[in-house]
Amino acid sequence: MPKLPAPPLPKSLQPRPKRPGENGNGAVRPVEAAQEAGITVVDWIDERTSLSGGIRWLLFRKVPKGINWFYTLGSATMFAFLNQAVTGVFLAMFYRPDAAGGAYESVRYITDDAFLGQLVRAMHKWGASVMIILIFLHMARVFFFGAYKYPRELTWIIGVVLLILTLAMGFTGYLLPFDQRSYWATIVGVNINGTGPFIGPYLSDFLRAGPEFGATTLSRFYAIHMMLIPGLIAALIGAHLYLITKLGISAPPWIKAQEDPGLRESQV
Amino acid sequence: MPGTFDGETVTRRRFMTAVTHSAGGVAAMAFTLPALGFAIGPLFSREPFDWQPIGPTSDFTEQTYVTRVLTIVQGIGEAGNSIAYVRKRDPAIDTEPEDQYNHFVALSSRCMHLGCPVRFVSAAQRFICPCHGGVYDFRGMVAGGPPVRPLDRFYTRVTSAGMVELGPRYSVNSELHRFSPRDPGQPLDGVGQYLYPKRFDTSILPQS
Ligand code: HEM
Ligand code: FES
Numbered sequence: 001m002p003k004l005p006a007p008p009l010p011k012s013l014q015p016r017p018k019r020p021g022e023n024g025n026g027a028v029r030p031v032e033a034a035q036e037a038g039i040t041v042v043d044w045i046d047e048r049t050s051l052s053g054g055i056r057w058l059l060f061r062k063v064p065k066g067i068n069w070f071y072t073l074g075s076a077t078m079f080a081f082l083n084q085a086v087t088g089v090f091l092a093m094f095y096r097p098d099a100a101g102g103a104y105e106s107v108r109y110i111t112d113d114a115f116l117g118q119l120v121r122a123m124h125k126w127g128a129s130v131m132i133i134l135i136f137l138h139m140a141r142v143f144f145f146g147a148y149k150y151p152r153e154l155t156w157i158i159g160v161v162l163l164i165l166t167l168a169m170g171f172t173g174y175l176l177p178f179d180q181r182s183y184w185a186t187i188v189g190v191n192i193n194g195t196g197p198f199i200g201p202y203l204s205d206f207l208r209a210g211p212e213f214g215a216t217t218l219s220r221f222y223a224i225h226m227m228l229i230p231g232l233i234a235a236l237i238g239a240h241l242y243l244i245t246k247l248g249i250s251a252p253p254w255i256k257a258q259e260d261p262g263l264r265e266s267q268v
Numbered sequence: 269m270p271g272t273f274d275g276e277t278v279t280r281r282r283f284m285t286a287v288t289h290s291a292g293g294v295a296a297m298a299f300t301l302p303a304l305g306f307a308i309g310p311l312f313s314r315e316p317f318d319w320q321p322i323g324p325t326s327d328f329t330e331q332t333y334v335t336r337v338l339t340i341v342q343g344i345g346e347a348g349n350s351i352a353y354v355r356k357r358d359p360a361i362d363t364e365p366e367d368q369y370n371h372f373v374a375l376s377s378r379c380m381h382l383g384c385p386v387r388f389v390s391a392a393q394r395f396i397c398p399c400h401g402g403v404y405d406f407r408g409m410v411a412g413g414p415p416v417r418p419l420d421r422f423y424t425r426v427t428s429a430g431m432v433e434l435g436p437r438y439s440v441n442s443e444l445h446r447f448s449p450r451d452p453g454q455p456l457d458g459v460g461q462y463l464y465p466k467r468f469d470t471s472i473l474p475q476s
Contacts, residue, residue: 099344188382194451197463209310
């Protein structure tokens with residue numbers, strides 16, 4: 001669509017290019033300094049860290065022809081994780097891992113009484129399912145596009161670990177509301193772990209902190225859920241993204257490598 | 269060796285590398301090992317148990333089960349409770365050898381599929397699990413569904429005052445041989461007892 005020409009402005013209103021130190025002595029005027037404050041801060045940091053190179057490396061890469069919406073599933077999973085991290089931190093401000101009734105009561109308080117508590121808890125609870133769904137969709141995308149092949153095997157392997165950790169988040173988080181469903185689901189889940197031959201019985205004991213579901217089982221699950229696994233997931237997402245940037249995203253399988261016509265002529 | 273003085277077998281550089289690596293290793297171990305030991309400590313600490321009185325012998329008959337709630341973990345309210353189904357031993361059906369610990373039969377309500385609480389349904393004379401359809405007969409033997417072994421039992425004893433007391437839990441295989449308590453889902457017939465070894469933290473009956 002052709003652009004309409006702008007109406008001519010009277011000379012006095014036309015913007016004129018700024019000249020530094022217009023007041024004569026070469027000093028930067030306060031107005032100019034204020035206008036450039038953002039750039040100055042960014043420059044100050046970049047001069048000392050060279051971060052802009054890294055950001056350009058990460059965000060302004062070339063991507064192959066033909067990539068499509070399915071390639072956003074990994075980022076979608078990452079945003080689901082960030083949602084869990086943020087809402088989780090704030091839930092932790094109200095939650096009490098007390099098996100004698102305090103845990104249930106604190107979750108009841110979050111849901112019924114705390115301002116926006118119900119919303120934040122719902123975001124965390126539904127977000128957990130969303131993250132699981134997205135991670136499987138992302139994995140399916142990678143699988144069906146054959147994107148796990150050389151040289152991206154390590155990206156896939158890190159992805160498998162991320163998948164297991166994400167499922168472990170679901171398992172450990174399920175106990176925290178400490179209602180009947182949480183309790184019995186955890187009993188069943190821990191016993192499923194126990195059916196692994198040889199190490200199963202000891203794995204169950206580790207998860208429960210003893211032979212029976214006990215006073216510290218809940219705090220153990222809580223610590224694993226809010227500190228151990230999120231830290232590992234964040235670190236591994238970093239490694240995952242490093243490899244993706246380093247190797248470049250793969251082209252969809254239906255895009256054929258383009259022959260260089262010049263090359264072909266010279267070969268004839 | 270290049271870069272060495274006469275007679276030197278380890279270069280300074282290599283020596284310093286080794287020292288730095290060892291120092292780093294020692295420093296890392298200094299916090300990982302205690303933390304790890306702390307986390308897995310509960311696997312090795314055996315809790316003492318108390319005999320819990322559950323009522324005079326006259327409370328229990330051969331014909332039906334009486335429900336008793338017992339506390340297996342202190343201080344966490346209902347989550348620390350467990351249920352025992354108790355009846356008097358009936359020589360007509362209880363074929364396992366009698367000793368001082370089974371004049372009364374006390375079955376644990378823990379389903380041996382994956383641990384849900386079973387309920388005794390007197391009309392059916394069976395224990396039924398709400399989770400995945402496990403069914404046990406009157407003696408607690410598997411009658412159907414996914415459970416892998418009969419219901420666990422508790423040692424019982426009768427005091428001189430005629431009071432029935434419950435001791436620690438134990439597991440049984442399909443011939444009612446006793447084993448130290450295993451978790452649900454772990455069969456004890458055949459190779460099962462070797463695949464699922466006993467643990468170091470379960471209460472045991474003191475040798476008397
Ligand atoms: C916390 C979970 C995960 C996050 C945040 C995540 C994030 C990402 C992102 C942002 C990408 C960029 C391309 C795209 O979005 O498709 C990607 C690519 C990739 N992911 Fe994941 N991912 C996760 C889990 C997984 C899992 C479970 C697998 C497989 C087992 C996997 C394997 C891969 C592979 C092989 C690539 C490279 C694809 C290509 O180069 O075309 N990821 N991931
Ligand atoms: S826990 Fe009883 S049948 Fe599954």
